[in-house]
Amino acid sequence: MFKDLSPGIKRSITRSITVAFEQYMNRIDWSESKFDLSTFISEWRDYIQNQATWYDKVENDTKNNSQFHQELAVKINETIEKILSEEPTKEQMDEIEALQTELNQEYDYSCKTEAKYVIEKLKEELKKKRSN
Structure with a gap:
């Protein structure tokens, strides 16, 4: 079922997983626990349901199909991995190294997306430090 979707919809599904995962991980400060x-x-x-453009383009029969849900679960796992x-x-x-040195702090990060989050967090801390 997933493989039968248009390439544009498949890309949009992958993008929605990526965006939602990044937002979720940022919200929990990339804490595995x-x-x-x-x-x-x-x-x-x-x-x-509220922001992705692809959701309304997929037939309800497809969205309600258990096989489609299984295939989506595989796609979610692949995308997260x-x-x-x-x-x-x-x-x-x-x-990150320069910001950590300037702030005398250390953060762990393991992937590109988490590094992006750490950079933004460190920049925000530096901004607060400089305004005090």
Whole structure:
């Protein structure tokens, strides 16, 4: 069923998983101990029903089909695995190192998307420090 969707809809589904996962992980500060798959799925479902463009383009019969749900579960797992396995860039690592040095703090990060989050968090902390 998933394979029968248009390439554009498949890309949109992948993008919705990526965006919802990043938003969820940012909300829980990328804490593995706070991660709850059922909560993420619930938030993703809310995202696709209210913000994703592809949701209204897929027939209700397809969306209600258990095989489609199984295939979506596989796609969710693949997408999350891809996000978590993408190494931070050298530029990200250098920027994090510089910010951590300036703030005298240290953050752990393991993937490109988490590094992006850490950079934003450190920049916000630096901004607060400079305004005091």
